[in-house]
Amino acid sequence: NAGVTQTPKFQVLKTGQSMTLQCAQDMNHNSMYWYRQDPGMGLRLIYYSASEGTTDKGEVPNGYNVSRLNKREFSLRLESAAPSQTSVYFCASSYSSFDSSYNEQFFGPGTRLTVL
């Protein structure tokens, strides 16, 4: 099993350009997440998808859109990149249920994005 995969690993954009970050998991998880990580701030949730066909905003959704294409794939789109979106982006997945709150999140290797 590959776990959680992300593409690309690195990307440099100019202000105003658009791009889509891809994420896929092969663990049959129902929930998927997008985070950004900035120095000194911890990971912050951008969007999540509790199940196929649903998406919801997290803590910092402005400037981003997401698509839960199917159970395996969850993409993050930057429509008009800004320097403030320079960050490391992590995708994660978990099997979430009401039976237990101890649902480990598994992370992908991350995408390092620089917006000039």
Next chain:
Amino acid sequence: RKEVEQDPGPFNVPEGATVAFNCTYSNSASQSFFWYRQDCRKEPKLLMSVYSSGNEDGRFTAQLNRASQYISLLIRDSKLSDSATYLCVVNADNYGQNFVFGPGTRLSVLP
């Protein structure tokens, strides 16, 4: 006040030392607690969950104090390979949308 706060670090300790990390959280409704480890330029990975009764995994011991809203991680007999950033994570419900990550505490174990 931040939702999850951790010792600012960095911690520089010699091999074999015992080191403790502290974490406090502000949401009293939090239900589950974790320590994640993140190596430099890598993704976070679960180190251990933290249960109410406390739990131990080899050299690692985690404690939870719900009354004080405090979590700790103790590492005994530190190894060079323990060098990493340790993230305290608090979850307020059964779904991951309320996972809140602390900023992390960096540990360097020196030879």
